[in-house]
Amino acid sequence: MESLAAFFDMGGYGVYIWPGYALTAVVMVGMLVASIRFLSSNEARLEALQAENGEPSDEA
Amino acid sequence: MIQKFANPARFIRLSQALLPWMAGLTLAFAAVGLYLGLVVAPADYQQGESVRIMYIHVPAAWMALFCYTAMAIAAAVGLIWKHPLADLAAKSTAPIGAAFTFLALFTGAMWGKPMWGTWWVWDARLTSMLVLFFLYLGYIALVNAFDNPARGIKASSILVLVGFVNVPIIKFSVEWWNTLHQPASVLKIGGPSIHPSMLWPLLLMALAFTTYYLWVLLLRLRGEIIANKIRVLRLRRVHGQA
Amino acid sequence: MKRKHKRLTFVVVALGFLALATALVLLAFEEGIVFFYSPTELTAKKPPAERRLRVGGLVEEGSVEKSGTVVTFRVTDLNNSVPVTYKGILPDLFREGQGVVAEGRLVGGVFVAAEVLAKHDETYMPPEVAEALKKSGRWQGGNP
Numbered sequence: 257m258e259s260l261a262a263f264f265d266m267g268g269y270g271v272y273i274w275p276g277y278a279l280t281a282v283v284m285v286g287m288l289v290a291s292i293r294f295l296s297s298n299e300a301r302l303e304a305l306q307a308e309n310g311e312p313s314d315e316a
Numbered sequence: 317m318i319q320k321f322a323n324p325a326r327f328i329r330l331s332q333a334l335l336p337w338m339a340g341l342t343l344a345f346a347a348v349g350l351y352l353g354l355v356v357a358p359a360d361y362q363q364g365e366s367v368r369i370m371y372i373h374v375p376a377a378w379m380a381l382f383c384y385t386a387m388a389i390a391a392a393v394g395l396i397w398k399h400p401l402a403d404l405a406a407k408s409t410a411p412i413g414a415a416f417t418f419l420a421l422f423t424g425a426m427w428g429k430p431m432w433g434t435w436w437v438w439d440a441r442l443t444s445m446l447v448l449f450f451l452y453l454g455y456i457a458l459v460n461a462f463d464n465p466a467r468g469i470k471a472s473s474i475l476v477l478v479g480f481v482n483v484p485i486i487k488f489s490v491e492w493w494n495t496l497h498q499p500a501s502v503l504k505i506g507g508p509s510i511h512p513s514m515l516w517p518l519l520l521m522a523l524a525f526t527t528y529y530l531w532v533l534l535l536r537l538r539g540e541i542i543a544n545k546i547r548v549l550r551l552r553r554v555h556g557q558a
Numbered sequence: 559m560k561r562k563h564k565r566l567t568f569v570v571v572a573l574g575f576l577a578l579a580t581a582l583v584l585l586a587f588e589e590g591i592v593f594f595y596s597p598t599e600l601t602a603k604k605p606p607a608e609r610r611l612r613v614g615g616l617v618e619e620g621s622v623e624k625s626g627t628v629v630t631f632r633v634t635d636l637n638n639s640v641p642v643t644y645k646g647i648l649p650d651l652f653r654e655g656q657g658v659v660a661e662g663r664l665v666g667g668v669f670v671a672a673e674v675l676a677k678h679d680e681t682y683m684p685p686e687v688a689e690a691l692k693k694s695g696r697w698q699g700g701n702p
Contacts, residue, residue, distance in 0.1 A: 263355075267365035269430055276426040280372045280419050284528060287415050291532050295539035302542050305549050358684035362651065367682060432675045433649025439593040447579045454575035461568030475576070494593045494614060496659055501680040511683035 323401055324541045331534040338531035342524055349520030357517050369427040371517050374502075375525040377420035380448060381483055383413030383529065387455075388480040391473035401537075403469045404544070406476065407459055408536035412529055414452035421445060432496060440489035441497035444482055451479040465547070594659045596635040600669075607665045613640055614659040614677065622654055633658060633669070640664075644671040651676035 266273050353371035360367035387409045394403035424442070425435040436442065455472050462468035490499045502508045508515055594614030595603065605611060618632040618639055629648065632639040642660050652658060657677035662670045683691075 266368065267359065269364065269366040269368075272366060272426045272430050273368055276369050276423040277372060279422055280376070283415050283419055287412060288528075288532055288535075291535040291539065295535050295542070298539045298542040298546065302546050302549075305546060309549065309553070358686075360682050361685040361688035362656075362678055363682075364650075366650075370682070431649065431651050431678060433647075433652075434673070434675055437593070437675065443582055447582050450575045450579040450582075454572045454579065457568050457575060458572035461572060472572075475572075479579075494595075496593055496675060496677055498678055498680045501682060504680070509681045511687055513684060514682050 323399075324544075327401060328538055328541060331538055335531065335534055338527050338534065341527040342531055345520050345524035345527060349517050349524050353517035353521060357514050358511075360514070363431055366427060366430050367514070369423055370514075371521045373420060373423040373427055374518060375522040376416045376423060377445070378522055379525045379529060380413060380417040380420050380445070381486060382526070383409050383416060384448060384451070384476075384480070384483055387413060388476050388483075391476040394469065395473050395477075400544070401541075403473070404537055404540040405533070406473065407469065408533055408540055409529075410452055410455050410459070412532050412536075414449065414456065416525070416529075417445065417449040417452055421449065437496050439495040439497060440493040441486065441495045444486045444489050447482055448479075448486060451475070451482060455479075465544075597633055597638040597640040598635055600640055600664065601638050605664055607663055610661065610663055610672075612659055612661045613642070613664075613669055614657070615639075617652070617654050617656055617658050619654050629674075633660060640669050641667070642669045642671050642674075644674050646674070648674055649676040651678055 264270050264274070349371065353368060357368070357371075359365045387406045390402045390406035390409065393399050394406060421442075424445075428437075429435050455475055458475055459468045459472040462471070489495060490497055501510045502515070502518070510518070594612035597613060597615055600611075600613050613633055615633040615635040618634045621630075621632040621639075623630050628643060628645045630641065630643045631654075632641050634640075642662075644660065644662075652674065657679065659675045659677050660669060660671035661673045661675070663672075664670075
């Protein structure tokens with residue numbers, strides 16, 4: 257447990273290191289999730305549109 | 317029309333094959349890179365444990381420049397050869413590059429405070445990096461500003477190409493001028509001045525960031541292609557051809 | 559009308575960012591892009607005392623003296639050196655032989671610093687490696 261505390265303390269620099277890593281993770285995961293949502297919502301809209309038009313819903 | 321869609325269709329098939337690879341590689345590189353960087357790599361002889369911020373700061377800064385360069389090339393190809401995929405690739409890269417630039421600035425502040433004694437200084441490197449961030453934001457605002465997407469792409473492509481002059485300025489700012497920021501450690505004449513035990517986690521994290529970019533780029537690009545297709549279908553319906 | 563409005567907003571925002579970027583570049587040129595002067599440049603220039611500027615170089619070996627919260631040291635570029643006085647907290651990397659940038663005014667030959675920043679070089683290595691290099695006499699860096 258003590259070594260774990262030392263790991264998070266990072267020689268006193270943990271207060272700078274961990275916010276840096278945390279925000280990086282948040283931004284990168286956020287960008288990924290937003291991009292997946294952007295893609296799937298567009299896919300759904302295209303499919304709905306093609307169904308209305310009576311076209312075959314060919315992917316791509 | 318068929319000609320125009322032939323390429324994007326092939327791209328979508330290709331991207332579907334590539335996506336799982338990019339996802340897997342990103343997770344694998346990041347897992348090994350983080351383990352080496354946070355656990356295995358030693359503390360620096362000068363900077364102690366604070367050096368571990370480097371393993372995200374430097375890859376983020378590299379990718380900020382890489383994405384902008386990729387955007388400039390795509391914008392040029394789009395302007396010259398009117399290649400629709402190139403235009404969409406530039407548009408899809410912008411938010412990813414902006415995110416990397418923001419992260420480079422933020423992690424830099426987190427590193428600068430304990431080491432330099434300040435979150436921020438207006439030296440040539442830091443200022444030119446902030447300019448890059450505003451160039452990304454300007455592009456994103458401009459590309460969405462037009463009702464006619466073709467015109468938005470054209471105007472913002474010109475902005476990207478004009479702004480490209482900033483990229484060599486960022487890279488060489490630390491050599492051309494007196495800066496608080498130190499010169500390059502890895503890409504320099506005479507080989508890297510960074511110990512292999514610290515260079516390996518850095519390179520692995522850089523690989524993880526690169527495959528992450530490709531992963532997100534493929535997703536966004538597919539989204540943009542489908543958005544284009546929706547626009548074409550809507551237009552056709554408005555004109556009563558459906 | 560509404561779409562036109564939206565488009566106008568976006569163009570204004572884009573131009574705003576571009577203007578901000580240009581302003582930053584011009585501001586950097588205004589300050590001469592030179593972030594700091596070396597002690598040699600400073601002695602040659604003899605700037606007026608009211609001018610706020612920065613001096614950069616290495617902290618001279620054996621020159622650091624602390625009395626209470628006031629620190630005095632000399633900044634050297636190995637040709638010339640300038641005495642600096644500073645009252646405040648020093649960054650973690652501040653040590654003799656290490657790079658430093660001080661911001662303040664040159665008053666009667668003494669640089670009165672309002673802020674002291676540490677500058678480090680581009681070399682990264684574990685402490686044991688630095689120790690071994692020094693022992694074997696292959697040390698090329700500064701003097702940590």
